[in-house]
Amino acid sequence: MVVFVLLAVSAGICVGLSRQVNGRLALSGSPMQASFWNHIVGFGALTLVGLIVGGLLPPAEADIPVWAWFGGPIGVVFVASGSWLIARIGAANTALLVIAGQMVTGVVLDMITGAPGNLLPRVAGVVLILCGMALTNRRPGQKRP
Structure with a gap:
């Protein structure tokens, strides 16, 4: 492994x-x-x-x-x-968005093909990747909307 x-x-x-x-x-x-x-x-x-x-x-x-x-x-x-x-x-944002796209595609294909496993952790993974991108784009001192 x-x-x-x-x-x-x-x-x-x-x-x-x-x-x-x-x-x-x-x-x-x-x-x-x-x-x-x-x-x-x-x-x-x-x-x-x-x-x-x-x-x-x-x-x-x-x-x-x-x-x-x-x-x-x-x-x-x-x-x-x-x-x-x-x-x-930038490299980090490109990588994160590409990975997010891959994860979304993987989740959708798993749903279509009926792959075994729990869908919730996969969706949570996509959300975490998008949160990671938001964190990498946050500037010091930037106020939240």
Whole structure:
């Protein structure tokens, strides 16, 4: 279990770092250019790893639904919007809002698919993330409305 936790934390660190790098790249051009180069370089890296390790192509008998191929275009929106946002609202706010969006999507998908578990802790997690964002945006001496 510890290995899985460390792998997940490492993946989160990579996401945070890639947002910063893409945000800097977007400042030199546009979010679309940053997304384009992110995906081109990522494609090259994945191709190299795939050629070394193997397993890039799905088995011919794989029954893959059409909607399963939309991860790429969704990733383009994710990278381009993250590149644009990070320069405008900062790394912490971008990360918190992205995580909040992921949590909301996860809760909705769990409800739709009937995943086991209690819904209340998941909703509470989303609320806590949004509270965290509110705290990071609070300035010293700022009065409450």
